[in-house]
Amino acid sequence: MTIPKIKADEFTCLAAYVYDISGIVLDDSKGYLIESRLGPLVVELDCRDYLVLCELARTDARVRGRIVDAISTNETSFFRDAAPFELFKHKIVPDHIDRQNGPSPTLNIWSAASSTGQEVYSIAITLKELLVDLSPWRIRIVGTDISEAAVAQASAGRYNQIEIQRGLTDDKRHQYFEIQGNVWCIQDELRAMARFQQFNLLSEFPPLGKFDIIFCRNVAIYFDIETRMALFDRIANQLNRNGVLLIGSTESLLGISDRFSRQEYHNSVYYSLREDQ
Numbered sequence: 001m002t003i004p005k006i007k008a009d010e011f012t013c014l015a016a017y018v019y020d021i022s023g024i025v026l027d028d029s030k031g032y033l034i035e036s037r038l039g040p041l042v043v044e045l046d047c048r049d050y051l052v053l054c055e056l057a058r059t060d061a062r063v064r065g066r067i068v069d070a071i072s073t074n075e076t077s078f079f080r081d082a083a084p085f086e087l088f089k090h091k092i093v094p095d096h097i098d099r100q101n102g103p104s105p106t107l108n109i110w111s112a113a114s115s116t117g118q119e120v121y122s123i124a125i126t127l128k129e130l131l132v133d134l135s136p137w138r139i140r141i142v143g144t145d146i147s148e149a150a151v152a153q154a155s156a157g158r159y160n161q162i163e164i165q166r167g168l169t170d171d172k173r174h175q176y177f178e179i180q181g182n183v184w185c186i187q188d189e190l191r192a193m194a195r196f197q198q199f200n201l202l203s204e205f206p207p208l209g210k211f212d213i214i215f216c217r218n219v220a221i222y223f224d225i226e227t228r229m230a231l232f233d234r235i236a237n238q239l240n241r242n243g244v245l246l247i248g249s250t251e252s253l254l255g256i257s258d259r260f261s262r263q264e265y266h267n268s269v270y271y272s273l274r275e276d277q
Ligand SMILES: C[S@@+](CC[C@H](N)C(=O)[O-])C[C@H]1O[C@@H](n2cnc3c(N)ncnc32)[C@H](O)[C@@H]1O
Pocket: 021, 022, 023, 024, 072, 073, 074, 075, 076, 077, 080, 112, 113, 114, 115, 116, 119, 144, 145, 146, 147, 150, 199, 200, 201, 202, 216, 217, 218, 219, 222, 248
């Protein structure tokens, strides 16, 4: 069976459904995206058309999950954009260290749209290189994402040849991963620093606790203004005093949230929670 062409009413129905379940906005120019990503599902599940797929998803959580996995853009890479990780290493973590005064320092980090885990493991590698001896530290890195498939890969910490080459030097690749056949597996020590959880940023936040640093990069770009405003307000609630937020290099909180102060360090931007919060 060939992939069916999507009709206007089918697009309207599916776009509204995707918005409801994920906050992802699909404007009229995204018909091709639904067709190319959900068309194969229409065929596989033997649905007559896209409306039937949409109906099925409303009653079957597995189909809903498949739609989310197919529609969400999981584009990511190790040390994506490089500069935020330099900022993290040379400014944000050292500032945090300066504020620690007990024998057992803590560091809580949340990657709020962790996709397939490259962001989280880039954080773990950076901390390993910066702190060297991690043993006195109580470090918690939480990665969450709406996509079940992405979370499963992140938890496994397994990457193919193409994924491993994006953002990692040869040295880092060999130092922090083991090769099993064609698959590169993150070292146990780094994997043990992180835990992953499937979680929709639109729903009530689970009891994740508070964080010192939150990475929420390259996800809010898929949301409308109202969703972004609500999201960053709730993210502010998850930060400890002196907490820091990193967003994507093309993103801004201007007109979205006044709960953060914009900070610059060597041309990199980050946001700190305002002191009166
Ligand atoms: C482009 S990736 C960004 C990954 C990583 N933060 C980075 O910058 O490389 C966007 C991720 O956001 C996730 N996502 C989209 N909508 C979401 C939602 N409502 N809740 C949680 N995650 C969501 C997608 O599944 C995808 O993995």
